[in-house]
Amino acid sequence: MSHNHRSYTLLFLFCFFAVTRSTDAQVLKKEPVDYVNPYIGNISHLLVPTYPTVHLPNSILRVYPERENFTGNTLHGLPLMITSHRGRSAFNLSPYQGSLNTVTKGVIDYGYDNETIKPYYYKADLDDYGIQVQYAPSHQAGIYELDFQQNDSAPYLILNTGDGDLTADGGAVSGYQQLENHTRVYIYAETDIKPVAAGAVTGGQINGNQLTVQGHNAFLALQYPGRTQKIKLRYGVSFISVAQAKKNLYREIKDYNLQAVAAGGRQLWNNTLGKIKVEGTDENAKTVFYTSLYRTYERMICISEDGQYFSAYDGKIHSDEGTPFYTDDWVWDTYRATHPLRIIIEPKKESDMINSYLRMAAQMENHWMPTFPEVTGDSRRMNSNHGVATVIDAYNKGLRTFNLEQAYQYCKAGITEKTLAPWSGKKAGVLDQFFKDNGYFPALASGEKETVPEVHGWEKRQPVAVTLGTVYDEWCLGNIAKQLGKAEDAQYFLNRSLDYRKVFNPETKFFHPKDAQGNFIKPFDYRYSSGIGAREAYDENNGYVYRWDVQHNISDLIKMIGGKQSFVDGLENMFSTPLGMGRPDFYHQFGDHTGNVGQFSMGNEPAMHIPYLYAYAGQPWRTQKRVRNLLKEWFRNDLMGIPGDEDGGGLTSFVVFSQIGFYPVTPGLPMYVIGSPMFETATLKLGNGKTFTVVCKNYSPDNKYIQSARLNGKIWDKSWFSHQDLMAGGKLELVMGRQPNKSWASAGSAVPPSFQMPKE
Numbered sequence: 001m002s003h004n005h006r007s008y009t010l011l012f013l014f015c016f017f018a019v020t021r022s023t024d025a026q027v028l029k030k031e032p033v034d035y036v037n038p039y040i041g042n043i044s045h046l047l048v049p050t051y052p053t054v055h056l057p058n059s060i061l062r063v064y065p066e067r068e069n070f071t072g073n074t075l076h077g078l079p080l081m082i083t084s085h086r087g088r089s090a091f092n093l094s095p096y097q098g099s100l101n102t103v104t105k106g107v108i109d110y111g112y113d114n115e116t117i118k119p120y121y122y123k124a125d126l127d128d129y130g131i132q133v134q135y136a137p138s139h140q141a142g143i144y145e146l147d148f149q150q151n152d153s154a155p156y157l158i159l160n161t162g163d164g165d166l167t168a169d170g171g172a173v174s175g176y177q178q179l180e181n182h183t184r185v186y187i188y189a190e191t192d193i194k195p196v197a198a199g200a201v202t203g204g205q206i207n208g209n210q211l212t213v214q215g216h217n218a219f220l221a222l223q224y225p226g227r228t229q230k231i232k233l234r235y236g237v238s239f240i241s242v243a244q245a246k247k248n249l250y251r252e253i254k255d256y257n258l259q260a261v262a263a264g265g266r267q268l269w270n271n272t273l274g275k276i277k278v279e280g281t282d283e284n285a286k287t288v289f290y291t292s293l294y295r296t297y298e299r300m301i302c303i304s305e306d307g308q309y310f311s312a313y314d315g316k317i318h319s320d321e322g323t324p325f326y327t328d329d330w331v332w333d334t335y336r337a338t339h340p341l342r343i344i345i346e347p348k349k350e351s352d353m354i355n356s357y358l359r360m361a362a363q364m365e366n367h368w369m370p371t372f373p374e375v376t377g378d379s380r381r382m383n384s385n386h387g388v389a390t391v392i393d394a395y396n397k398g399l400r401t402f403n404l405e406q407a408y409q410y411c412k413a414g415i416t417e418k419t420l421a422p423w424s425g426k427k428a429g430v431l432d433q434f435f436k437d438n439g440y441f442p443a444l445a446s447g448e449k450e451t452v453p454e455v456h457g458w459e460k461r462q463p464v465a466v467t468l469g470t471v472y473d474e475w476c477l478g479n480i481a482k483q484l485g486k487a488e489d490a491q492y493f494l495n496r497s498l499d500y501r502k503v504f505n506p507e508t509k510f511f512h513p514k515d516a517q518g519n520f521i522k523p524f525d526y527r528y529s530s531g532i533g534a535r536e537a538y539d540e541n542n543g544y545v546y547r548w549d550v551q552h553n554i555s556d557l558i559k560m561i562g563g564k565q566s567f568v569d570g571l572e573n574m575f576s577t578p579l580g581m582g583r584p585d586f587y588h589q590f591g592d593h594t595g596n597v598g599q600f601s602m603g604n605e606p607a608m609h610i611p612y613l614y615a616y617a618g619q620p621w622r623t624q625k626r627v628r629n630l631l632k633e634w635f636r637n638d639l640m641g642i643p644g645d646e647d648g649g650g651l652t653s654f655v656v657f658s659q660i661g662f663y664p665v666t667p668g669l670p671m672y673v674i675g676s677p678m679f680e681t682a683t684l685k686l687g688n689g690k691t692f693t694v695v696c697k698n699y700s701p702d703n704k705y706i707q708s709a710r711l712n713g714k715i716w717d718k719s720w721f722s723h724q725d726l727m728a729g730g731k732l733e734l735v736m737g738r739q740p741n742k743s744w745a746s747a748g749s750a751v752p753p754s755f756q757m758p759k760e
Contacts, residue, residue, distance in 0.1 A: 053298055
């Protein structure tokens, strides 16, 4: 080798190792929030995309760009306050330069570019107008910094309310927007530069004599001195009053230092996401993980303001008596994994949320446990009454900071006094009496017309989904009764929780809609016969998914299907059965049944526990394979990296648990089924001050199969562990490999428990 050649080779190697070390150093410098990619899932596979929400954990103030999805060509003004998950901004800010003759609607559509979104920060260029925008939120206040790059005309700020009033007073604007159910959101905003004119816009001019505007899309304009290049606007929001919005602003943002607000938000997000520390070589997996964890903090939101809160559940302002009040929760989605995750890493917050549920129930006329609590009240969406699951799950996992007797009464009333008909807040009727007497919710017979007033015209009866969901709720209720020493009630509801058997077809081994005469509906195809959205039998997913919807008694389901091998064969059949028709036709009928692997739907919450069911049949290696493959196939670091409606943590909580390596299959049973960890180590900072670490030996991103396990040094040949094991702290060590060890945790004594509480 020539001298020059050796020199070039050494130079190349030096540069290579220098770059590698530099890259490694950059990775080492990344903090948890740096892995969050709010754009993941911003283009949907079919229904609603994720939104790149800028907010602090569980806070009132949430904003995201007002556009259809990531591909939206324009921004519809600048948001000031999103009042509900997936909602529109209650107020709107539009910076502007030019003639006011063209400003007729109070919201300007902007072309935009160079957008940056972090959980705590937003930046974009409104390139049509030469305006650069920066934004940072606090909990109940936010701040914009607007740089006007054209200085040939005076800048304006236009503030809009969708339905309410706004008033200009000196350099401030205040007012409200009317929401549903007698609920209002208030705003108080002010700028660092005093405007030279403010008021309503009439005839292309600011009318300084009209300082208040009212009505639909009412707006005010503020004009600033010519050649002003930078305006900072800070504002507070409130559900109580303008005065409270002003207090919230002054408490949280004391000056106009946007970078300081952003820095505080960044630190809070790092502290929050840092409750779980993951390590490994797969950087994309870390991005998916921390983004998923960030999603779980979008809801519920704390709406306590200086120790008081407005409740839409009775239309009054209450003292929170030292316990923060939370709302905005789609519990049909979140009881499965989002609430269980909080029990582990945020037990105080989860306790406050359960207490908030009890307050809502106490404030409502009928004292029914809420099913879909939002800022504007309980919208009673979906089916079943799964608030009861959050109660018993928390209690059985050691939370004792809420009144269990009170919770029992509210949950019992919601299940037995309110109709079980989906999407209804009416009192129980004839179908509910039938369910009480016969143990199942009846389907319409072939050709029968709907006459029952409690049934929603579009949502239908959903008879199998209602039956399976309610018997699980009754199991939860029976276990609460058991904890309270109500032996008769416990026996009654636990016995009723076995009534899933009444809609099980022993010939087909599927759950099958049955009419009021006790006849299974025939002919019936478990893929297609359930109507739009499967609502004539199930809900959103078809019979292949609901075949496994007996979360509380998997062992009995195995027996009903014909034993462990038949159970596994049934699972494999679901994953192998094709759509059977063109995608446009299938998804026209089943818009929520996305993220398909055969008939399995990774895009909807009722399917999340299914990959873990192989462990109950003594084949946990199949769970390891299936979970890993699903994560790889459907949860990715890209714009379409979410397979369905994310539901504010409902779906991504599956990712958080599954990437760590275990999952709460049965909320209410204090145990977790082991899956396949994606990281070399995952350390959870538990709410009791201890830590629990999942360690993968022989780690590689490709090694998905567990060869052997130890829990705190003890050989572990079970595919599950208890919540008590978790909260005691310690270490779960898993030796991983590329090929399955089919004998690990395969014995009958190794399978996860069902129905009864596991014995410690």
